[in-house]
Amino acid sequence: MAEIPSLTEPEILALVRKSQEGDTQAFSALYDHFFPQVYRYAAFRFDREVAEDLVADIFLKVWEKLHTYQERKGIPFAAWLFRIARYEVIDIYRSHKETDEMPEELHDPDELNRADTDVKRADVLKMVRTAMDKLPRRYRDILQLSYMADLPHSEIARTLNMREGAVRVLKFRALEKLEELLPPEAHGML
Secondary structure: OOOOOOOOHHHHHHHHHHHHOOOHHHHHHHHHHHHHHHHHHHHOOOOHHHHHHHHHHHHHHHHHHHHHOOHHHOOOHHHHHHHHHHHHHHHHHHHOOOOOOOOOOOOOOOOOOOHHHHHHHHHHHHHHHHHHHHOOHHHHHHHHHHHHOOOOHHHHHHHHOOOHHHHHHHHHHHHHHHHHHOOHHHHOOO
């Protein structure tokens, strides 16, 4: 699979403007650029099928609401997109409470990984998921946007409507709380 080149903020905004005018190729470029981050964000919370459907719903909602994005408001497009993603995750989570939030098996295409590594990784992910479920929502949101969606603090702040300094403080507190909630045997595995 070819690696998608990273886009700068001006390039993203140019693609957004073209997409707002109905250019589906420009939207396709935005989709290709943001898909990995959005998918990781969704896949951390839901099993593969639900995550795939959710990502499709997120990008459909982005397309439908694209006309409402205004770059002059100072909100980066990524922050705007992840606000939509966050609300879609919340909605789908509420409607699928019985769904297991994270797959027990995450298949790594790397041939060098051994089966015992996969089992160990699945155990660690299960422990982290269980601990994450015990965190307050604001801590979970910050950790997921930071580590699953790979957003910088500035975009997390805009996504959650808070100051960047508050994001840093809450992220630090969330990590401390997560460490407290993890069983001692997990500390050496992470």
